[in-house]
Amino acid sequence: MGALFANGRIIDCIFLLIVAEVTILILIRKKTGRGLRPVDLILSLLAGVALLFALRAALLGLAWPIVASFLFLSLLAHLTDLSRRW
Numbered sequence: 001m002g003a004l005f006a007n008g009r010i011i012d013c014i015f016l017l018i019v020a021e022v023t024i025l026i027l028i029r030k031k032t033g034r035g036l037r038p039v040d041l042i043l044s045l046l047a048g049v050a051l052l053f054a055l056r057a058a059l060l061g062l063a064w065p066i067v068a069s070f071l072f073l074s075l076l077a078h079l080t081d082l083s084r085r086w
Contacts, residue, residue, distance in 0.1 A: 050074035
């Protein structure tokens, strides 16, 4: 289990779960017409995904500009999501 964290593979697993979640929610939306629109759903989750990738980059010891880029992407996604909801 420790190896999953040491090499960042745990983040890959979580990302795959998020992709599965988005896929299922979009299929439910297509079938029932209920739920978030796909663009809203993706924007909502994009901030979290960018944070996950920042964590993965940090776990792998990548350069700080890469980690900062993912954090900035997360901020942009979050602000975009907030502005659309406001």
